[in-house]
Amino acid sequence: MRKHKKPRLFIINVTQNDIRSGLPLNPEKCPVARALRRRLKCSVGEILVGFRVIVAAGIRVACTPAIEHFMSEFDCGRQVRPARFTLERVASD
Numbered sequence: 729m730r731k732h733k734k735p736r737l738f739i740i741n742v743t744q745n746d747i748r749s750g751l752p753l754n755p756e757k758c759p760v761a762r763a764l765r766r767r768l769k770c771s772v773g774e775i776l777v778g779f780r781v782i783v784a785a786g787i788r789v790a791c792t793p794a795i796e797h798f799m800s801e802f803d804c805g806r807q808v809r810p811a812r813f814t815l816e817r818v819a820s821d
Contacts, residue, residue, distance in 0.1 A: 736816060736817050737814055737815070737816050738767065738814070738815055738817075739767075739812060739813065739815070740760070740763040740764055740766075740767045740812070740813050740815060741763060741767075741811075741812050742759045742760060742762075742763045742798070742810055742811045742812075742813070743763070743810050744810050746759040746760075746763050746810075747759045747802070747808055747810065749762065750762055750802065752802060752803045752804075752805065753803050755775075755776045755777045755778060756773065756775055756776060758777055758799060758803075759798075759802060759808070760777050760782070760795060760798070760799060760813075761775040761776075761777045763813075764777070764782065764784045765784075768785050768787070770784065770785040774786070777791075777799065778791065779791060779796055779799070779800075781818065782795075782815070787817055788817065788818045789816065789817055789818065790815070790816050790817075792813065792814075792815070794811075794813060795813050795815075798811055
């Protein structure tokens with residue numbers, strides 16, 4: 729029996745609602761974490777967004793420069809707009 733591989737790349741959409749409801753400097757409730765929860769259908773405690781790697785429902789995802797910039801702007805209180813990001817799974821340590 730063949731096992732189905734999980735896709736290596738996937739897309740998240742950070743919405744205006746994610747931005748409005750997101751909390752700065754909060755790795756579980758920032759706009760990116762909210763978008764990941766919706767995309768992966770997981771709970772708050774299953775997402776941790778960092779500046780190098782994102783862990784979501786046991787999946788390690790590389791944090792791209794675009795996401796780093798978005799999060800930095802949001803965390804500093806600057807205005808950010810809804811965005812679409814392509815994420816890539818990375819191997820676990």
